[in-house]
Amino acid sequence: MTTAAGLFQVPWSDYRSDLLDALLKTLSYTAVSFAGAALLGLAVALLRLSRVWPLRALAAVYTELFKNIPLLAIIFLTYFGLGSVDIRLDVFTAGCLSLIVFYSAYLSEIFRAAISGIHDGQTEAGEALGLSRLSVFGHVVFPQALRLALPGTNTMLVDLLKGTSLLVTISAAELMSEARLITSSTFRALEVYLVISALYFALCYPLSQLLLALERAIRAGKPLTPRRRRRLRTARALLAETPALAETPALADTPSPKEATA
Amino acid sequence: MTTDAVVRITALGKSFDGRRVLDDVSLDVPRGRIVSVIGQSGGGKTTLLRCVNLLERPDSGTIEVAGETVHSDGRTVCRDLARLRRTVGMVFQRFHLFPHLTAVENVMLAQVKAGVPERTALERAVVLLRRVGLAHRGLAHPDQMSGGEQQRVAIARALALKPEVLLFDEPTSSLDPEATREVLRVMRELAREGMTMMLVTHELPFAREVSDWVAFVDGGRIIEAGPPADVLGRPQQARTRAFLTTYESTAVVGA
Numbered sequence: 001m002t003t004a005a006g007l008f009q010v011p012w013s014d015y016r017s018d019l020l021d022a023l024l025k026t027l028s029y030t031a032v033s034f035a036g037a038a039l040l041g042l043a044v045a046l047l048r049l050s051r052v053w054p055l056r057a058l059a060a061v062y063t064e065l066f067k068n069i070p071l072l073a074i075i076f077l078t079y080f081g082l083g084s085v086d087i088r089l090d091v092f093t094a095g096c097l098s099l100i101v102f103y104s105a106y107l108s109e110i111f112r113a114a115i116s117g118i119h120d121g122q123t124e125a126g127e128a129l130g131l132s133r134l135s136v137f138g139h140v141v142f143p144q145a146l147r148l149a150l151p152g153t154n155t156m157l158v159d160l161l162k163g164t165s166l167l168v169t170i171s172a173a174e175l176m177s178e179a180r181l182i183t184s185s186t187f188r189a190l191e192v193y194l195v196i197s198a199l200y201f202a203l204c205y206p207l208s209q210l211l212l213a214l215e216r217a218i219r220a221g222k223p224l225t226p227r228r229r230r231r232l233r234t235a236r237a238l239l240a241e242t243p244a245l246a247e248t249p250a251l252a253d254t255p256s257p258k259e260a261t262a
Numbered sequence: 263m264t265t266d267a268v269v270r271i272t273a274l275g276k277s278f279d280g281r282r283v284l285d286d287v288s289l290d291v292p293r294g295r296i297v298s299v300i301g302q303s304g305g306g307k308t309t310l311l312r313c314v315n316l317l318e319r320p321d322s323g324t325i326e327v328a329g330e331t332v333h334s335d336g337r338t339v340c341r342d343l344a345r346l347r348r349t350v351g352m353v354f355q356r357f358h359l360f361p362h363l364t365a366v367e368n369v370m371l372a373q374v375k376a377g378v379p380e381r382t383a384l385e386r387a388v389v390l391l392r393r394v395g396l397a398h399r400g401l402a403h404p405d406q407m408s409g410g411e412q413q414r415v416a417i418a419r420a421l422a423l424k425p426e427v428l429l430f431d432e433p434t435s436s437l438d439p440e441a442t443r444e445v446l447r448v449m450r451e452l453a454r455e456g457m458t459m460m461l462v463t464h465e466l467p468f469a470r471e472v473s474d475w476v477a478f479v480d481g482g483r484i485i486e487a488g489p490p491a492d493v494l495g496r497p498q499q500a501r502t503r504a505f506l507t508t509y510e511s512t513a514v515v516g517a
Contacts, residue, residue, distance in 0.1 A: 124317055125358035129372035130347035130423065139371060143362045221364070221403045231384065232401065235366045238388045239400040 041107030351420030410441025
């Protein structure tokens with residue numbers, strides 16, 4: 001019998017539906033936690049850029065605190081720690097909460113750097129055009145900051161997906177917990193953990209490639225929403241038209257100058 | 263009250279960290295006229311200009327725009343800041359186009375946010391780009407355009423909301439001579455069409471050519487003001503003469 005045949009002896013077809021459930025669980029943890037961490041991270045970043053110093057201080061304490069505690073400790077604190085003082089969270093809530101708290105600290109640093117990397121002139125140009133503060137942020141600062149933040153954010157997303165494996169410690173029914181279950185019933189640790197690692201790789205590698213492609217598309221200024229695609233298509237058509245003569249004197253409501261600008 | 267000054271600045275004062283950058287400055291920009299502010303860098307010209315659309319808040323004095331008091335004695339009395347800024351267009355030295363948007367979207371954005379329907383805003387943006395000679399660059403992003411092209415898009419952007427007055431903050435100071443010519447050509451065109459403009463510039467020959475009124479600012483005060491032929495041709499004040507002499511001796515090449 002060859003080594004390879006000797007290595008793979010677990011009846012994987014028996015575990016197919018369990019593995020699929022575990023995989024979906026990993027993805028749910030990732031999606032919910034990343035969405036939460038991104039929102040909270042953005043809020044913390046904005047607080048850190050606030051003009052009010054107590055808010056800045058609060059945000060700084062939050063970031064430094066959770067950046068400097070191991071994720072595993074945060075998981076134990078939220079699940080076992082809070083549980084011991086009668087704040088009992090279910091596994092999914094505790095797991096997501098831990099990941100959100102931990103990753104939002106990192107994301108807030110990435111977002112803060114990105115937002116403060118946008119030149120003040122951009123805000124001023126927006127204000128000078130009569131945009132509201134919210135519009136300046138939403139249409140001028142945020143889209144540019146997003147471009148700067150994307151590479152770091154993408155790294156964090158992949159890291160978070162892998163980070164869900166630590167939830168094995170609270171039996172979160174995700175991939176790593178499933179791996180432990182299969183191992184304990186088959187005693188084939190090498191084979192099981194190789195397969196599970198391959199599964200993580202199969203999730204993470206395409207994800208990071210996809211995110212890289214997204215980064216490139218955004219950097220190239222490609223329209224990502226159907227609305228912007230439509231707008232640019234109409235613009236292209238209008239720009240290509242030969243101007244009607246009546247259109248030319250549109251600058252001010254005054255008669256047309258004799259000659260046109262070159 | 264009876265004159266139709268689009269911008270009326272009265273006894274303006276402003277300090278930064280105890281340093282007086284504007285001191286009792288009064289200046290009118292009548293409708294359809296072009297007023298140039300000249301002077302050394304750091305003399306307060308740009309601060310004065312930035313007070314008009316309240317990017318900078320003065321400590322004292324009054325600013326009126328289109329007949330409405332917007333700032334008085336260190337207090338903003340303008341209720342609708344957005345509306346003020348739509349009345350006053352601004353062109354910056356460093357263009358400050360939005361780099362994530364194409365030229366045509368740069369010109370559209372403020373219109374859409376002001377409630378202009380998307381299609382109308384787009385059509386107007388295209389017309390404006392055509393007017394500054396850049397219809398063929400409408401779908402380019404700012405980093406794909408030359409400085410001169412960027413500044414012309416910035417002018418189109420400032421015109422998009424049909425402002426009553428345009429502010430220019432050293433619009434050609436970061437441009438090479440060729441790009442400067444392109445931008446000045448567009449500005450000359452605007453002047454001919456009767457656009458009201460307030461212009462901070464180092465291009466003295468241009469200021470002399472297009473302006474109806476020139477103010478020489480130094481140390482936060484207006485030292486001398488009047489028709490360009492007087493201020494630039496027969497300056498009365500020693501400081502104005504000194505400035506013009508320095509300018510001539512350093513600007514030989516550009517002429």
